[in-house]
Amino acid sequence: MTTDNTGLTRLSINQETVRQLSIPALVEGVTTLGITGIGLWRAPVQEYGVEAAAKLVHDAGLTVTSLCRGGFFTAADPDERKAALADNRTAIDEAATLGTDTLVLVSGGLPAGDRDIAAARERVADAIAELAPYAGERGVRLAIEPLHPMYASDRCVVSTLGQALDIAERFPAEQVGVVVDTYHIWWDDRVGALIDRAGAGDRIASFQLADWVTPLPEGVLLGRGQLGDGSIDLRWYRERVDATGFDGPIEVEIFNPRLWAMEGAEALAEIADRYVRHVL
DSSP: OSSSOTTTTEEEEEEEGGSSSHHHHHHHHHHHHOOEEEEEEHHHHHHHHHHHHHHHHHTTOEEEEEEEEEOOOOOSSSHHHHHHHHHHHHHHHHHHOOOOOOEEOOOOOOOOOOOOHHHHHHHHHHHHHHHHHHHHHHHHHHEEEOOOGGGTTTTTTTOSSSHHHHHHTSOTTTTTTEEEEHHHTTTTTTTTHHHEEEEEOOOOOEEEOOOOSSOTTSTTTTTTETSSSSSOOHHHHHHHHHHTOOOEEEOOOOOOOOHHHHHHHHHHHHHHHHHHHHHH
């Protein structure tokens, strides 16, 4: 298993992939391997302290490639909508403090008893319209992440890269982009053309990797596979995204109990090895 930094210049490790590691341990682990990017999550960053996390990462010479997550915009209730917008402004401020230009948005599912998914998507667009200028002023781009359709009811009414682009393209590209996450979009036969469209419009804000393995676990949220364990041609995606001119970080985001049960440094080394073998 490789543990050197050959070919790892674009690799970023999303914090949730090795959630067993504290922020200092994650910083130490990726630095040891020569990985220069990490994606952070709001809850552990808030617990550690946003400014303290920013200093730790900066002093280590690392780049925060994304902050997860904002979003959850689909509530119809005015008070809930107001609260969501306030929380997202806070998330934008946190991203700016951490020095990342990418805030990942998970749009939100259908409110209880609601079956109008088209209207829910429009509420997502309405919320982004309110937030995009605020984000742009702070050097943060809102990155709309489409999630696999199995999450449409309870987590994300934006299910395809095309739907994400339809919303993002209403706004300046420097304010709103999309996330290309292999786990969520690999099944779509239009995905190649949609990646091309995203690249042509400078809309690729984040490129994330996880594999698709079956059978899915109960609850499906923890079904993301280690690179190379599943059905996705990860190298094809990397080549297709690269062909658009995107040369940004490639962030590995895997929610998987097997990885979480491993010793952190071992998990990081395995991810780096799989990245070299299956992505480069």
